[in-house]
Amino acid sequence: MPTKTLEATLAPPTAHKERKLQEIHDLYHEGLHEAFEAGADTQSAVNDIVTPYDLPYQVKDALKNYVPSLDDAQELSDDHPTRMVNRAARFDYSENRTHSYVWEVPQPGRGTNFWIPLRINPEQEHLWTDLLDGNVSPGQLQLMQNRTSWTLHVAVEYSVENPDYDTDSDDVTHIGLDIGESSLIMGCALTDGSPTRPLVCDGSRAKHLRKEMHTTLKRLQERDAAEWRIDERFDHYQNALTDIVEKASRQAVEYARQFEKPVLVMEDLTYIRESLDCGKFMNRRLHAWAFARLQDRIEDKATEAGIPTRYVNAAYTSQTCHECGHIGYRDGGGEFHCTHDECHVTTFEGDINGAINIAQRADPWGESVPLKPAGNDSPRDGSACDSTTTHTEQSQSEQMTLSESGSKPTASD
DSSP, rough: OEEEEEEEEEEEOOOOHHHEEEEHHHHHHHHHHHHHTTTOHHHHHHHHHHHSSSOOOOHHHHHHHHGGGGGGGGGGGGTEEEEEEEGGOOOOOTTTTSSSSEEEEOOTTTTEEEEEEEEOOOOGGGHHOOOOOOTEEEEEEEEEOOOOOEEEEEEEEOOOOSSSSSSSSSEEEEEEEEOSSSSEEEEEETTTEEEEEEEEEEOHHHHHHHHHHHHHHHHHHHHHHHHHHHHHHHHHHHHHHHHHHHHHHHHHHHHTTSSSEEEEEEETOOOTTHOOOOOHHHHHHHSSHHHHHHHHHHHHHHHHOOOEEEEOOOTTTBBOTTTTTBBBBBBBSSEEEEEOOOOOOEEHHHHHHHHHHHHHHSSSSGGGOOSSSSSSOOOSTTOSSSOOOOOOOOOOOEEEEEEEEEEEEEEEO
């Protein structure tokens, strides 16, 4: 069954509850280090070490399951989460409270547990409801200490509807999603092999936030600002970027719902960080953008909607002509130019060309890519190193229609 991680921030605890949370955190890490350094590689061996610790049994049981699987001391960093088995997943809900959801924090001994309010991710409220109703099964819990707050992660298993069609059949609608920096998402569906009604999800807001975050945090650090102030600003930007990711991923899935038997297709970006070399400035910007994070959220929402996803070879999707398959080039304005004299495509909107190529590669016969590019995919200054750089910024999200010639897209009314 698919798994998902529910995330919630603990409401600011009282001094007493803060002290209790800190005690669990510190004792967990002490027991974790002692068991690991002792080479405890069985549950029994870990149990002998952690039994004297004044920890709740849900934490001790998690240590007994976790330590034998450890093989790297780097996993024992200070920000390592406090793990608890699923018997710690006791929650309550009441719409009459300021914070509707609360968690019963386990404590050692009887009658010592306490409740603490949670600030949940609104996008996940339906899963929290299912968890309380028993419709999803809780897994491991992880309590993480941040500098200014505590965060709780709860793994849950949930059932989804499988698509009622063969995803390998000829009549599915492959929808290519090109994830990038300037255009957050460029999507294009292939109906009967022809590109149809592209989707543009603008990335200018995310780009602005990332640039502003880097500048602001650097300025605060140079001024030796208090850590809580730096953390507060960082959380502000991260929350804003998370909101953008959630909305963009929802738009991508809603776009896919318009088509018969949709299959979402995205690039395999496993090695994108290693392969990016666009100069120091562009590398910082591109590495700061969580391409995989957006892909993960799209896949999560697609799975819930019963829409399958595929991942394909990312090589040369922005340099290949979707019509004839020859290598062309992208100019500084974001347009793709096909250099094959016999191809009727001369110029094409570069991002849509890339999305079409991604969709076409869902066909096993479409996985063949050139071994060597014939042209440069970006300007020499690296300003278009991202495969989805676009010249004209679109409004927040917009669907487009392709002109009859197939050479230029036009915005739909």
